[in-house]
Each structure stands twice: as structure tokens, then as C-alpha cells.
Amino acid sequence: MSSSEAYVSFQGVQKSYDxxxxxxxxxxxxxxxxxxxxxLGPSGSGKSTCLMMLAGFETVTHGEIILxxxxxxxxxxxxxxxxxxxxxxxxxxxxxxxxxxAFPLQVRKMSKSDIEDRVKNVLDMVQLGSFxxxxxxxxxxxxxxxxxxxxxxxxxxxAFMMDEPLGALDKQLREQMQYEKKISIRCWCxxxxxxxxxx
Amino acid sequence: MxxxxxxxxxxxxxxLAAPDTLYEAPENxxxxxxxxxxxxxxxxxxxxxxDICTVEAENGDKxxxxxxxxxxxxxxxMISLRPERVEVNPESGQCSSTVxxxxxxxxxxxxxxxxxxxxxxxxxxIVKIPNSANHAQLSPGDTVKVGWKAEDARALDVLVS
Ligand SMILES: Nc1ncnc2c1ncn2[C@@H]1O[C@H](COP(=O)(O)OP(=O)(O)OP(=O)(O)O)[C@@H](O)[C@H]1O
Ligand SMILES: [Mg+2]
Numbered sequence: 001m002s003s004s005e006a007y008v009s010f011q012g013v014q015k016s017y018d019x020x021x022x023x024x025x026x027x028x029x030x031x032x033x034x035x036x037x038x039x040l041g042p043s044g045s046g047k048s049t050c051l052m053m054l055a056g057f058e059t060v061t062h063g064e065i066i067l068x069x070x071x072x073x074x075x076x077x078x079x080x081x082x083x084x085x086x087x088x089x090x091x092x093x094x095x096x097x098x099x100x101x102a103f104p105l106q107v108r109k110m111s112k113s114d115i116e117d118r119v120k121n122v123l124d125m126v127q128l129g130s131f132x133x134x135x136x137x138x139x140x141x142x143x144x145x146x147x148x149x150x151x152x153x154x155x156x157x158x159a160f161m162m163d164e165p166l167g168a169l170d171k172q173l174r175e176q177m178q179y180e181k182k183i184s185i186r187c188w189c190x191x192x193x194x195x196x197x198x199x
Numbered sequence: 200m201x202x203x204x205x206x207x208x209x210x211x212x213x214x215l216a217a218p219d220t221l222y223e224a225p226e227n228x229x230x231x232x233x234x235x236x237x238x239x240x241x242x243x244x245x246x247x248x249x250d251i252c253t254v255e256a257e258n259g260d261k262x263x264x265x266x267x268x269x270x271x272x273x274x275x276x277m278i279s280l281r282p283e284r285v286e287v288n289p290e291s292g293q294c295s296s297t298v299x300x301x302x303x304x305x306x307x308x309x310x311x312x313x314x315x316x317x318x319x320x321x322x323x324x325i326v327k328i329p330n331s332a333n334h335a336q337l338s339p340g341d342t343v344k345v346g347w348k349a350e351d352a353r354a355l356d357v358l359v360s
Contacts, residue, residue, distance in 0.1 A: 028212075039207055041207030042207075
């Protein structure tokens with residue numbers, strides 16, 4: 001697989017937080033447009049670090065990350081257009097679900113009616129269409145996670161990443177998201193797509 | 200749409216493959232132990248014939264395995280073998296390795312019976328016996344023959360833990 005056809009490409013990527021130990025050693029990984037990639041490994045093996053580097057919240061110590069033909073090492077996170085659900089997904093507690101979803105679009109100065117359409121679409125996609133006016137506290141853990149998924153998709157990202165298990169999303173919903181055409185790659189950490197035991 | 204899994208350990212991708220490949224054909228001991236359940240038998244490579252190696256287990260039993268990630272004759276290896284690929288009391292000629300197992304424990308799970316045995320001196324050897332018509336009727340303490348095909352037993356690197 002040549003890197004020219006890869007959509008996301010890690011090329012010789014290393015990461016050290018303390019300048020001494022490498023927590024990501026020499027990562028070479030090419031993913032295709034539309035590919036569904038899962039990262040699986042024991043706690044502390046470097047999965048989240050890879051996602052954080054791709055999303056731009058951690059710097060790359062050595063090597064290069066290419067997104068859609070362009071090196072993104074020096075592109076700030078908000079200009080990468082990557083949707084990410086964090087391991088501890090944080091929703092704004094004082095806002096309703098609708099307001100949480102509208103927020104990233106308001107920041108991008110989208111028109112009010114477009115915002116309403118988009119919010120409704122993503123909320124329907126995670127099957128929470130009727131929960132728009134609730135606050136996060138009034139939702140179950142799994143429902144909160146689905147709102148976090150919706151929020152990371154609302155800006156129509158080039159790539160979508162989700163850290164940690166999708167336990168809250170049932171298989172059907174997972175598959176539906178997988179085939180949603182707009183989304184390009186997904187990284188699932190530690191999920192149970194295959195029967196795994198960590199020792 | 201492709202669907203691959205990157206198995207990470209210690210900041211390194213150990214194997215990047217489709218789920219079925221990871222399960223059926225792990226390339227190293229880490230992946231074999233991390234993905235699904237596997238029996239592990241320790242021994243030393245004493246012969247090599249093409250892809251198939253002969254391994255002497257710790258109790259002296261001689262086993263046939265596919266040499267996937269071995270250093271050569273004289274080196275230690277770890278054989279990895281899925282519980283569902285072990286036959287109890289196999290018909291002659293069906294298996295390339297047949298050894299004696301002692302039944303330690305049986306757990307009834309409906310569709311199959313999970314049997315923990317002592318095999319090659321290790322008492323954590325798991326065999327899944329499908330609950331099919333005429334399946335082997337075992338009791339704890341029984342001595343049986345267990346066997347497998349050489350291709351299903353993967354001779355891998357020895358994990359340092
Ligand atoms: N901000 C940080 N500063 C220093 N070290 C960090 C930081 N974040 C992670 N690490 C270390 O980097 C290593 C890899 O961590 P990472 O979060 O990538 O693991 P992970 O594979 O996502 O684990 P888990 O399955 O537990 O989420 C760990 O040893 C961790 O302690
Ligand atoms: Mg993590």
C-alpha cells in the first residue's frame with residue numbers, strides 16, 4: 001500500500017512526553033478513505049496518544065502525519081477538521097443537548113437554520129432525536145456518550161475518532177455510523193469488535 | 200470497506216490485519232495471547248521440516264507445530280493453540296500430534312463443555328468439547344487422548360514477562 005493513496009498516514013511517528021521514554025516508538029500506519037480502523041491494546045500501550053497526535057492535541061516528537069495528502073504536523077487542531085470523542089467525553093453541563101451540538105457550529109459562524117438542520121440530523125443518527133432539550137445530567141451514561149459522538153460529527157469532519165469502547169452504542173448503530181459515507185476513518189480503542197482479553 | 204485492527208503493545212503495532220486474520224494467524228506470542236483465548240505450551244524446537252517443526256515439551260512429549268516465529272532448532276518456543284481446535288480421542292490419522300491429557304475440571308456451557316486438562320505437564324490446557332450428538336463423555340480424573348493438526352499449533356516467540 002503506497003502512502004500516496006493513503007488518506008491518513010503515520011510515517012515514522014514517535015512520541016515522548018518527558019523527552020526520555022518513547023511511548024510511541026516507530027509508527028508507520030496507512031489508512032484508506034472510508035476505512036474503519038480499530039486500535040486494540042493493553043492500558044498504556046499508546047493508543048490514545050496516537051489519536052491525540054492525529055487530532056492535534058499532542059505534538060509529534062519525530063516523524064510526520066499526513067491527512068489527505070498534506071502534512072498536518074504544524075496545523076492547529078481546530079483547522080484539521082477531525083471529529084474526536086475523548087476517553088472522558090466532556091459535554092457542557094449547563095447547556096441542553098441541542099445547545100451542546102450547536103456550539104461548534106456557532107463558533108464556525110454557520111446560519112441559524114443550517115445549524116438547526118445539522119443538529120437534528122446528527123441527533124437522529126445517534127437515535128436521540130427526542131432528547132434535544134434535555135441537559136446531559138438528565139441522560140444515561142450511554143446516551144451522553146452518543147451525544148458526544150453526535151457533537152464530534154456535527155462539523156462534518158474529514159476523520160472521526162472515538163477513544164475507548166463503544167459499549168454504549170449498540171451494534172446496529174455502530175454499523176450505521178460505519179457506513180455513513182462522509183466519515184473517513186475511525187479509530188476505536190479497546191473496543192470489543194473481536195473477542196479480546198487484556199492480561 | 201476494509202476493516203482492520205492494529206494491535207498495540209508498548210508503543211509498537213504488533214500486527215495490523217483483519218479481525219479473522221488476527222484470530223486465525225497471529226504472528227507473535229503477544230497477539231496470540233491478547234486476541235481471544237489460546238492454549239500455550241512451552242518447549243524447545245528439536246527439528247524442522249519445511250514449515251513444520253517438532254517441539255519437545257517440558258514433559259518430554261514431542262509435538263508438531265507450524266513454525267511461524269521461531270529462531271531455529273535448539274531454541275525455545277511457545278506453541279499457541281486455540282481450544283476449539285483440539286480434538287478429544289481423535290480417530291487415528293486425523294491429528295499430527297496426539298498426547299495424553301488428564302481431565303481436571305469440566306464446565307457445562309450449553310453449546311459446549313469447557314474442559315481444563317493437564318497436558319504436557321501444564322494444568323491450564325483448555326479444550327472446548329462441542330455439545331454435539333455422541334460427544335465425548337468425560338469426568339474429572341479421566342485420562343484421554345487429545346490431538347490437533349500441526350497447522351493449528353503455531354510455534355511463536357517466547358514472551359518475556
Ligand atoms: N499527558 C501525558 N504526559 C505524560 N505521559 C503521558 C501523558 N499521556 C499519556 N502518557 C503516558 O503515555 C503512555 C501511553 O498512554 P496512552 O494514553 O496513549 O495509552 P492508551 O493505550 O490509550 O491506554 P488506555 O487503554 O489505558 O487508555 C502511558 O505510559 C501514559 O502514562
Ligand atoms: Mg486511552
